Amino acid sequence: MQLVLRIAAYLTFLLGIGLLGRLLGMYSLSGMVDMLHMLLGIATAILALVVLGNTIRQDGIRGIAAWFPLLPLALGILWYTSMNGVMALIAIHAVLGLTAIGLIEMHLARRKRAQRAALGQQ
Numbered sequence: 001m002q003l004v005l006r007i008a009a010y011l012t013f014l015l016g017i018g019l020l021g022r023l024l025g026m027y028s029l030s031g032m033v034d035m036l037h038m039l040l041g042i043a044t045a046i047l048a049l050v051v052l053g054n055t056i057r058q059d060g061i062r063g064i065a066a067w068f069p070l071l072p073l074a075l076g077i078l079w080y081t082s083m084n085g086v087m088a089l090i091a092i093h094a095v096l097g098l099t100a101i102g103l104i105e106m107h108l109a110r111r112k113r114a115q116r117a118a119l120g121q122q
């Protein structure tokens with residue numbers, strides 16, 4: 001499940017970079033890319049809650065990583081539904097998206113270290 005979360009997060013990121021290039025007029029892309037980015041973004045937000053949700057009440061990165069992807073998702077949905085063309089919104093969206101993926105990675109790395117340490121103590 002952790003692997004699926006990471007794959008969804010990285011694909012969302014890669015497609016997001018592609019969409020940024022199109023938005024800046026560098027090339028054109030099929031509308032499928034928008035749809036895939038949106039679906040993978042929704043999957044990332046749901047999977048983060050499922051995989052990391054048990055730590056939501058903890059402080060620091062552990063708790064934040066579970067719900068943070070909901071922020072870029074909310075801005076992405078705003079862009080898609082009513083605020084299409086507001087460049088500041090998509091710039092904030094991209095920064096929050098990158099932050100969300102970084103937080104997920106940090107959380108998973110900490111979890112792995114903790115598991116290794118626990119195994120070492122046995």
Ligand code: HEM
Binds near residue numbers: 020023034073090094
């Ligand atoms: C968890 C992270 C993310 C989620 C949940 C997410 C979700 C969404 C959603 C729902 C939309 C609106 C539908 C669409 O137009 O495709 C969108 C649009 C967009 N996203 Fe993301 N996104 C995430 C991360 C990123 C990242 C990291 C980048 C860039 C590096 C990015 C760049 C964009 C761009 C440029 C658009 C506008 C596409 C267009 O209509 O031209 N997103 N995102």
